[in-house]
Amino acid sequence: MAFKKSVVAFSQTPEQEQKLMEVINKEKGHKGALMPILQQAQEIYGYLPIEVQTIIAEEMGISLEKVYGVVTFYAQFSLNPKGKYKISVCLGTACYVKGSGDVYNKLQELLNIKGGELTPDGKFSLEACRCIGACGLAPVMTINDDVYGRLTVDEVGDILAKYND
Amino acid sequence: MVNIKINGIEYSVEEGTTILEACRQNGIRIPTLCWLKDINAIGACRICVVEMSGARSLTAACVYPLSKFDEGKNILTHSPAVLESRKMTLQLLLSNHNMDCLACARSGNCELQALCKELGVDDSSYFEGAKNEFDIDTSSKHMYRDDNKCINCRRCVAACEKYQGIGVIGANERGFKTEISCAFGMDLANTACVSCGQCITACPTGALSEKDDTDKVWEALADPEKVVVVQTAPAVRASLGEAFGYPMGTHVEGKLAASLRRLGFNAVFDTDFGADLTIMEEANEFIDRVKNGGVLPMITSCSPGWIRYCEAYFPEFLPNLSSCKSPQQMAGAIIKTYWAKKNNIDPKNIVSVSVMPCTAKKFEIGREDQSAAGVPDVDISITTRELVKMINKAGLRFNDLPDEKFDSPLSEGSGAAIIFGATGGVMEAALRTAVWKLTGEAPDSPVEFNEVRGVEGIKFAEYNVGGTAVKVAVVSGLANAKKLLTQVKNGEVDVQFIEVMACPGGCVNGGGQVIQPAEVRNFVDIRAERAKALYSLDSARAVRKSHESPDIKEVYENFLGEPGSHIAHEVLHTSYKPSSLSK
Numbered sequence: 001m002a003f004k005k006s007v008v009a010f011s012q013t014p015e016q017e018q019k020l021m022e023v024i025n026k027e028k029g030h031k032g033a034l035m036p037i038l039q040q041a042q043e044i045y046g047y048l049p050i051e052v053q054t055i056i057a058e059e060m061g062i063s064l065e066k067v068y069g070v071v072t073f074y075a076q077f078s079l080n081p082k083g084k085y086k087i088s089v090c091l092g093t094a095c096y097v098k099g100s101g102d103v104y105n106k107l108q109e110l111l112n113i114k115g116g117e118l119t120p121d122g123k124f125s126l127e128a129c130r131c132i133g134a135c136g137l138a139p140v141m142t143i144n145d146d147v148y149g150r151l152t153v154d155e156v157g158d159i160l161a162k163y164n165d
Numbered sequence: 166m167v168n169i170k171i172n173g174i175e176y177s178v179e180e181g182t183t184i185l186e187a188c189r190q191n192g193i194r195i196p197t198l199c200w201l202k203d204i205n206a207i208g209a210c211r212i213c214v215v216e217m218s219g220a221r222s223l224t225a226a227c228v229y230p231l232s233k234f235d236e237g238k239n240i241l242t243h244s245p246a247v248l249e250s251r252k253m254t255l256q257l258l259l260s261n262h263n264m265d266c267l268a269c270a271r272s273g274n275c276e277l278q279a280l281c282k283e284l285g286v287d288d289s290s291y292f293e294g295a296k297n298e299f300d301i302d303t304s305s306k307h308m309y310r311d312d313n314k315c316i317n318c319r320r321c322v323a324a325c326e327k328y329q330g331i332g333v334i335g336a337n338e339r340g341f342k343t344e345i346s347c348a349f350g351m352d353l354a355n356t357a358c359v360s361c362g363q364c365i366t367a368c369p370t371g372a373l374s375e376k377d378d379t380d381k382v383w384e385a386l387a388d389p390e391k392v393v394v395v396q397t398a399p400a401v402r403a404s405l406g407e408a409f410g411y412p413m414g415t416h417v418e419g420k421l422a423a424s425l426r427r428l429g430f431n432a433v434f435d436t437d438f439g440a441d442l443t444i445m446e447e448a449n450e451f452i453d454r455v456k457n458g459g460v461l462p463m464i465t466s467c468s469p470g471w472i473r474y475c476e477a478y479f480p481e482f483l484p485n486l487s488s489c490k491s492p493q494q495m496a497g498a499i500i501k502t503y504w505a506k507k508n509n510i511d512p513k514n515i516v517s518v519s520v521m522p523c524t525a526k527k528f529e530i531g532r533e534d535q536s537a538a539g540v541p542d543v544d545i546s547i548t549t550r551e552l553v554k555m556i557n558k559a560g561l562r563f564n565d566l567p568d569e570k571f572d573s574p575l576s577e578g579s580g581a582a583i584i585f586g587a588t589g590g591v592m593e594a595a596l597r598t599a600v601w602k603l604t605g606e607a608p609d610s611p612v613e614f615n616e617v618r619g620v621e622g623i624k625f626a627e628y629n630v631g632g633t634a635v636k637v638a639v640v641s642g643l644a645n646a647k648k649l650l651t652q653v654k655n656g657e658v659d660v661q662f663i664e665v666m667a668c669p670g671g672c673v674n675g676g677g678q679v680i681q682p683a684e685v686r687n688f689v690d691i692r693a694e695r696a697k698a699l700y701s702l703d704s705a706r707a708v709r710k711s712h713e714s715p716d717i718k719e720v721y722e723n724f725l726g727e728p729g730s731h732i733a734h735e736v737l738h739t740s741y742k743p744s745s746l747s748k
Binding site for chain 1: 332347348
């Protein structure tokens with residue numbers, strides 16, 4: 001089986017840990033507490049690695065698998081941190097019809113990661129998103145705040161090369 | 166009461182009865198896949214759908230409780246629309262199933278296969294499209310998980326969570342990508358799975374199966390250099406017959422011994438002997454702890470699933486665990502020490518096989534501190550199901566076999582040993598000997614302790630033994646163990662002796678037993694039926710207390726000395742340590 005642990009080593013500040021414990025202690029005991037805890041934990045850490053999920057499971061007295069099942073069910077939760085450059089490819093209807101699926105596949109191939117993952121050097125993270133309101137430019141992707149429209153698969157390599165620092 | 170019509174005929178059923186149960190009560194079977202009574206009523210698989218007057222769409226019969234609002238409604242259980250829907254559901258399931266039926270462990274005993282046959286789903290590629298390809302998890306000692314045969318019914322998940330309170334498997338990802346797996350795609354072997362196998366017996370298909378170790382047994386049997394011996398646990402005889410058409414609750418002790426002999430084992434022993442030994446040592450240990458201020462409550466250690474659970478989830482109770490090896494390991498240890506010496510056989514030349522109702526035994530044989538003769542006490546452990554395979558492969562007509570006895574001296578156990586296979590059995594067996602010892606060894610000391618019998622998950626009893634009150638508790642199913650241990654920890658329960666069996670109802674319902682489909686499990690209490698077989702054997706035994714068994718007396722006289730002796734400790738006792746596997 002493929003162990004899906006994040007490629008980036010986990011570290012946390014004492015403030016983060018303290019904040020997480022505060023959130024858990026505030027929410028735990030309420031019915032349906034897991035979702036708000038996960039949402040706030042992701043706000044604190046930016047993602048939900050095994051270390052964070054383990055703390056949540058232990059504190060709530062539920063299995064790690066229970067936590068992981070919820071995390072992987074919802075697209076809003078991420079198992080990996082965002083990269084220095086966060087690539088979002090729009091897979092909304094208009095972009096998809098115009099070929100953004102191919103762009104997305106090309107990026108996975110070039111970066112050698114899957115959607116939702118991060119390159120081992122922490123530079124690029126890749127994710128799919130839904131409509132960003134630029135359908136006239138379809139297919140569209142964003143890298144941090146830069147928007148790239150009317151994309152073709154052949155351009156993708158050159159665009160990535162611009163982010164060479 | 167609610168008056169309804171089923172297929173046009175009027176019936177009156179109690180309010181709150183589900184459509185499925187109402188139909189069943191009136192002689193109509195509605196097929197199911199995901200429903201498992203008490204633990205998995207999620208209406209997910211849509212196989213049990215029925216047509217109901219007034220309803221917009223088809224209704225899942227397993228989760229629809231009838232109420233006064235349903236008065237007068239007509240339910241169609243097998244209308245063309247219903248049958249068409251069930252058929253399409255099956256076709257869609259097959260579209261993402263690897264259909265590797267020929268070599269599948271569950272072929273012939275697969276609920277999916279049976280339904281396809283029943284509903285005439287013969288075109289397996291009706292819906293062509295993407296198929297998931299999942300890695301097969303072979304990491305653990307006792308089982309494999311092949312999600313390519315999984316139908317996402319979640320019965321295994323429910324068994325792990327609800328029966329056992331563990332939950333190391335669950336549904337991950339969503340939609341088409343959904344997979345029943347461990348957190349972060351971890352190998353099962355890296356989780357705190359206790360190897361109980363309850364997920365296997367809950368699985369409707371071949372997605373979950375025990376690791377088949379029969380080839381190792383065949384290989385040993387074919388090796389003229391090896392002395393191949395076998396022992397078989399009490400609970401095996403209570404379920405084996407089901408595979409050969411005997412009604413549930415029939416014991417097949419005689420034919421079991423006969424079949425093992427005909428498979429070619431050099432000696433055919435009964436684990437009952439190990440169970441009697443366990444009682445000798447455990448009763449002695451209990452009395453010693455009570456008299457000398459040892460750690461109480463003492464907790465039984467026969468169930469390897471429970472041991473793994475305690476090590477991972479309640480390590481603070483490890484000092485409470487009896488240091489006694491399980492009956493399998495005790496019998497194995499005596500075979501390779503006493504029996505080997507007596508028969509002048511080098512223990513290294515013995516291949517010791519056990520037939521168990523249990524998958525956790527496959528893990529237990531590899532544990533540390535289980536090698537009395539310097540080699541593992543038991544070499545290969547197979548389940549009841551694997552024995553069925555061997556019997557069939559060898560061409561034995563099981564039902565035509567004569568009734569035979571096990572080989573002496575490690576043979577016929579006492580009645581106390583026989584009931585080890587049912588929840589409360591170990592406690593009752595221990596009480597038979599402990600009470601006898603504590604009350605001046607009177608031959609007419611009590612035999613039956615009915616308060617600890619029965620399938621309830623948690624039982625308490627109190628006995629006045631020679632003027633002292635002995636308080637005991639019996640639990641089966643690890644979710645119940647969790648409840649009880651939490652109460653003990655919080656000081657809410659005060660007992661001196663606890664019996665824990667990992668599987669609900671005890672070994673008769675073990676993860677290695679003959680698999681009964683949900684259709685049987687949902688309407689028959691297999692725990693109670695199989696336990697009956699053991700209690701009837703017990704009451705028919707001439708010797709019903711472990712300390713009265715002639716074989717036990719012989720081994721203590723000639724080898725062990727007395728219970729708790731130095732040599733008994735070396736051969737029959739073991740140790741435990743906390744585990745840090747992922748929970």
